[in-house]
Amino acid sequence: MDCERLFAGISHGLKTPIMRLKLRTELLDDEALKVDFHEDPDDLYVMVKAALQSVRDTDIHENLMSVRLDTLLGRLAKRPIHPDASIECTTEPLSVQGNPLALERALSNLMDNAVLFGERVQVRLTRQGARALVEVRDFGPGITQASMTAAFEPHVRLSIARSILQAHGGEIRLHNHVEDGLVVTVLLPAISPADALPT
Template structure:
């Protein structure tokens, strides 16, 4: 589980009997190979996305000579591709950025995100804000919460948040009042560039990286995120993150 959630985690200490030490050493070597593979793949995706910007810029200039009845459609396609490139680069930058972690109080972070959403006119409320201290990257975790709140408001008209500790984990739940997700679509919702409704435009449905980013951040912190239907309708996103060691012991 540790390797699957975070290939960049520190290697295991090599100790114990010779057989155990050999197994640990082999595991560490495998982890390092996986880390290099993921890093190479991420770098390649970023390079491809970056290089696409130049031909897209040329296309934008060239469509000025196209008949006006086609120009708008072509410009919309270019806008869509540029948005996808920008989202991909943003995703890659997050994946490649060194994680600077510090101790933080998760409820305060969620309350800040909800307050900022409310300032823009969104219906966003924190219903429960228990103390939950974790060690994490504040910028990445704020993005995680922002993505979940944005999704809840965009597709479910409102966001209701809760933060609490349970079984050594800090739990963040964001509920909405939308149509939910079909069970067969839940896992696919986390796939990059997958949008849940083909009928949604890019303007309303986004690029399809929001939940992929949420999962990457959660797993990078040793946690995870799951989606589930609410009994009365709507969707719940539930993020679990390990409590800071002292906080877990105090709890």
Template structure:
């Protein structure tokens, strides 16, 4: 709660409102001090003929009386408070009016990072706000065009390569040398697998799946049961309440993390932690682990930690990239830590929004 209050205080609206309010209060206090200083001075007594009860025909009139000093409202009187509240309201309205275009740009940028097909922002408001909205919409269109062009190019290349590779795989069967035939067939199978993984990665990157409530605990237990049926040892610890997520993206993320752990270790453990507005899913193994200097590189597309080109041991190198992309589309984060006792732990942290 305290952290959220600090975040709200560190906004453009809060800063503008604070500056306006401080300027208004200081100006008001200076005006009041000036008024008190000059208005409360003793004025010279009125002429004798204006004094109350003075009769010029009498030789000795009553002594002059100046009367009580004029009444002045106190510093925190009703009129002063009313005026101060009116000025505070004006400061709040002005700060909100100035901060609204910036907030609108921030919301649009956040939506664009989650979904490239998000609608453009309206180009309304003051001249500066219109120019900023127009520039943002042009940037949005250029990003969408570049991403779509890159995706179309990679899909076309992958599709065009599949046909000759399939023909080569058929012709390999005519090779008389069994050892050479096996090696070439493995290389071709690896290339076809890389193309399939690339297409799957591009599909995941372009997908804009709506969010819905998902029983994360049931999903993790289902993945663990499927792995156990294939001879692996996967345990689940902890509890987690349902979470609003992109169900297919989260399933793909956890499945890739599990496959990566099982590739290097036969014993994997899911640890779920739910609290503090976040859900943490840890995928722990006791394999060879990941060197600290390479824990970020493993998330790069087509990067494989081990040096061999054996696809059965090292994979294609897209699983972790897909997993991190899914985590970031949920506003979360994915990183690796060292497992106590040796091994690697993938830590997936998701906000509970």
């Protein structure tokens, strides 16, 4: 059994005692104590769900196929999480090999995060040598160096995206734009567009 399956098994196993603990707190007579006891199992349950989702998102060992990044990014740009968001998407035909659902989760995480920082977002896809380069820029205030480090802590939106992209042979970088906003740069191994299927 590999590490991912072992971790997933442990996480699934934790669900039962957590739910049992929640049920037992309902039997407490002290209402204030009941509320306090509810918080810990609730926190544990959220952590377990996040851990399981992270394992699912980074498991790309199956269902590998060619993915048109330009098609995927264009589709994601049309459905921002905020109704007032403006996402400008500029792409060229570029494709990568990978799990389309995992890549969609990673890139949508980056775009959703950009919308949260600043409702105006620019997405650009270009070729850099043998790699596809995706830049996601928001027009918010930018973030500090400490926040950039914290952005990749476990179960944070950008951390999950980075795990998925690294599993695809890619990398992710953060920097503040010289004018304003945060720029997230993604690099992934590119393949020939002729070999790719629309996403």
